[in-house]
Amino acid sequence: MTEPRFQRRKEDRPAEITAAALAAFAENGYAATRVDDVAKRAGVSKGLLYLYFKTKEELFKAVIRSFISPRIDALISNVEETELSAEEFLRGPFLEFACSIPKSPARVLLKLMVAEGPKHPDLIAWYWEHVVSRGITALRMLIQRGVKNGEFRESALDEFPQLLVTPIFFSLLWKLLFQPHSELDTDQFIGAHVDMVLTTIKAETA
Amino acid sequence: MTEPRFQRRKEDRPAEITAAALAAFAENGYAATRVDDVAKRAGVSKGLLYLYFKTKEELFKAVIRSFISPRIDALISNVEETELSAEEFLRGPFLEFACSIPKSPARVLLKLMVAEGPKHPDLIAWYWEHVVSRGITALRMLIQRGVKNGEFRESALDEFPQLLVTPIFFSLLWKLLFQPHSELDTDQFIGAHVDMVLTTIKAETA
DNA sequence: TATATTACTGACCAAGCAGTCAGTAAGGAA
DNA sequence: TTCCTTACTGACTGCTTGGTCAGTAATATA
Structure with missing residues (x-):
């Protein structure tokens, strides 16, 4: 009963x-x-x-790992398998991915990483190895592909592919801190940035 | 004795x-x-x-306020009083300021703001009012000056002056998290970004 | 239905910590 | 030198909390 x-x-x-x-x-x-x-x-x-x-700390690490892994894996295999040109990929799937991050609930992970990461070196090491360096490498490959087939000219992006993603993190910080004080149209913001980057690195086709 | x-x-x-x-x-x-x-x-x-x-929290707020105020005040009065052209200012004092931030010991303030800010709404409000909105306004004025006197053409920067500062925050995050794993030459990184922005917004002078 | 296994509970403890306050001593005034 | 004000100390307390473990009850098995 x-x-x-x-x-x-x-x-x-x-x-x-x-x-x-x-x-x-x-x-x-x-x-x-x-x-x-x-x-x-x-x-x-x-x-x-x-x-x-086992401990509160173990729980914390498990949280980070379990929420980040799937997203980055998806993006990377996407880069590797796409048949789009570099520019098409950047304006398409990449832009969509970039715009989705600041809206996703997982955006609070940035806060956690910044606040607590440095106290857990093995977590940072894992994150570096499984997320950041893989992501950077994928981006760099994409850009070099563009350079090789004449879409892009050589530029600072070859050395610093990170220049592509800076507005994502800026948007995250902005929303985290100033959400109620000021809306930032992150889609437009990130879009404008990607546009700017592409304008500067595109080879002349006139 | x-x-x-x-x-x-x-x-x-x-x-x-x-x-x-x-x-x-x-x-x-x-x-x-x-x-x-x-x-x-x-x-x-x-x-x-x-x-x-009075309390631990009061102490925290005092810390943030006392370390941020002087820096932002200096930059803003600099923008207002300079006699340089917009491009000269961006390549000169602005770039210098931007590059100095990731090296300054005060860079840990970002960590504190991200981690604790949202729990102290009045602190965020103060920061918004005294630092961010003033900074954005100053930047926007600078860019509009450039547009008005024909240095720059109209661009997304008019609406999003923040596009100029994204690599500063990216550099801060990078150093905070991955300092030992990977060096980022922040001077070159930020320099490349400013260069890219200026290339896209500069009016043709040929 | 009886028995065994184990996922799950919640009261408990030892340690750590924000904030207090009665008392001490530095340094100025006379 | 003596007295007075107050900057400063540090032992103390009431509360919070990470982690434990003896016991309970849900399910699997026979």
Whole structure:
């Protein structure tokens, strides 16, 4: 007659706890987040949480890893397999990806990385290896492909592919800090930047 | 004969405590910083610290305010009083300012703002009013001056002067996170960006 | 239905910390 | 030298919180 007090759902618990933790960390930061609060959000007791994650720190690392990996993997395989020209790719899938980031709920990850990253060197190392350096490499390949087939001329972008993504991070920071004070139309903002970059590096075709 | 156990230096204490707090907050973040630690770094007892700052939060706000104000004030009055052309100013004083930020020790302020800002709305409001909106306005004026006297053509920069400063913040983030993993030559990086922007907005002078 | 297994709970503890305050001593005034 | 003001100290406290573990109840098995 009585509802069971809980269900046993070994498979789903880690993902549920991780999602709850992302929300909590995003709201309060790592140090100010109470493990009890995470457990409550996940609808679980603190004891169970500690069954799946050895410490608060382990939980934090799991959060970062589980939310970032899928996105970057998608972009990179996209770059490698596309049949579009470099410019078409930059104006198409890349721009779409770039514009989606500041809107995604995962944008709070930047806050977490900045605030807590430096205290977890192995996390930074993982992030560098699996996300950043792979991303940079993919971008550089894309640009060089453009140079090789005469679409682009040689430019600072060859050395600094990061110049393409600066407005993404700026938009993230802006939204994180000044959301209520000022709207930034991130689509237009990022679009204008990509446009500017392409204008300067496009080989003359007149 | 015996050294006095302490000196009374009412005038200097606040600045000393503020400096110590910046170091401590930068290292550990706000929540993880112990007031005792700040006091120790400042060579002062915790009790004295609470004489000058009502709470830990007040101390935090004082830190941000006291380190940011002077820098932005200098830049803005510089823009207003310069006799250089817009391009000369951007390639000269502006570029110098931009390149100096990622090297300055105050770069950790970004970390603090991102991590803790959203929990202190009045701090964000102050920052918006005294730093960001003033800075944006100054930049916009500079660009419009360039447009008016025929140096620049109309462009997305008129609406988004922020496009000029994105690589500064990117450099800050990069250094904050990946300092040991990868060096970024921020001078060249920011220089390349400013160059790119100027190339696209410069009116034809051939 | 009886028994075994284990996912899960929640009360508990030891440690750490923001903020207080009664008392101390530096340094100026007389 | 003596007295007075106040900058300064540091022990103390009440509360918070990461992590533990003995016990409970949901499911699998026979």
